Amino acid sequence: EITAPVIAIDGPSASGKGTVAQRVANALGYGYLDSGSLYRLVALAGQQAGVGYDDEAGIAAIAAALSAEFRGDQVLLSGNDVTEAIRSEEMSAASSKVAALPAVRAALIERQRAYRRWPGLVADGRDMGSVVFPQAEVKIFLTASVEARAERRYKQLIAKGVAANIRPLLQDLRERDERDASRSVAPLRKGEDAHLLDTTELSIEQAVDAVLGWARDAVDGKR
Ligand code: CDP
Numbered sequence: 001e002i003t004a005p006v007i008a009i010d011g012p013s014a015s016g017k018g019t020v021a022q023r024v025a026n027a028l029g030y031g032y033l034d035s036g037s038l039y040r041l042v043a044l045a046g047q048q049a050g051v052g053y054d055d056e057a058g059i060a061a062i063a064a065a066l067s068a069e070f071r072g073d074q075v076l077l078s079g080n081d082v083t084e085a086i087r088s089e090e091m092s093a094a095s096s097k098v099a100a101l102p103a104v105r106a107a108l109i110e111r112q113r114a115y116r117r118w119p120g121l122v123a124d125g126r127d128m129g130s131v132v133f134p135q136a137e138v139k140i141f142l143t144a145s146v147e148a149r150a151e152r153r154y155k156q157l158i159a160k161g162v163a164a165n166i167r168p169l170l171q172d173l174r175e176r177d178e179r180d181a182s183r184s185v186a187p188l189r190k191g192e193d194a195h196l197l198d199t200t201e202l203s204i205e206q207a208v209d210a211v212l213g214w215a216r217d218a219v220d221g222k223r
């Protein structure tokens, strides 16, 4: 069975995964999966249903029944536009709590694999290369110093006209990094088969070019 190629991009928050993954997908004409938004949708749906983030069976049932739709840059939950709502600091923290529940992760695996379609997929998250697409043609661990990442989030908020401070952003990133890296299932870490791409000193264009270079090597190498 020949399956469509996958480029898996994993890494911590604000390392540039989403930005780089979308540009790589556009350059190659591939589809794009933002797996983090699925965990954010589960957290929001849990809050709306009044289910606690520590109720594993309850949140897993919500994950299994999730009605999620991606329309361009819009994210819909049961038909409602929640693009902004899932990006709040509250949902960022809540998503990493529900993501630590094994039954929730299991409930989302096949849904994520269904995005693998021709001519190819770029998927970003924490466990794209390790769990969801272990056979991915290209695996990248995208990272940057926590200070650079806090600065990026800060600039994003200021650009949106939101008042922001570096300190709480740093604190949030450190807490989320710690929770994502220390959980028992699918912890965030670089696999041996992943290319390390540290973007602390790189522009977005340089990061995109590096990924496209590895993608060409891997996909052409198979032909
Ligand atoms: O998806 P993830 O949380 O990893 O990060 P992102 O939302 O794609 O990127 C966070 C911010 O960093 C965006 O505003 C990017 O434009 C910026 N960025 C950057 O300044 N330099 C890079 N090399 C990559 C991203």
Ligand code: CDP
Residues within 6 Å of the ligand: 012, 013, 014, 015, 018, 035, 036, 037, 039, 040, 092, 095, 096, 097, 099, 100, 124, 125, 126, 127, 128, 176, 180
């Ligand atoms: O954009 P940012 O990197 O801040 O977060 P995200 O990619 O939207 O993911 C939100 C949360 O979902 C993360 O902190 C992880 O806890 C979780 N997540 C995960 O566990 N596995 C994935 N494949 C993607 C996200």
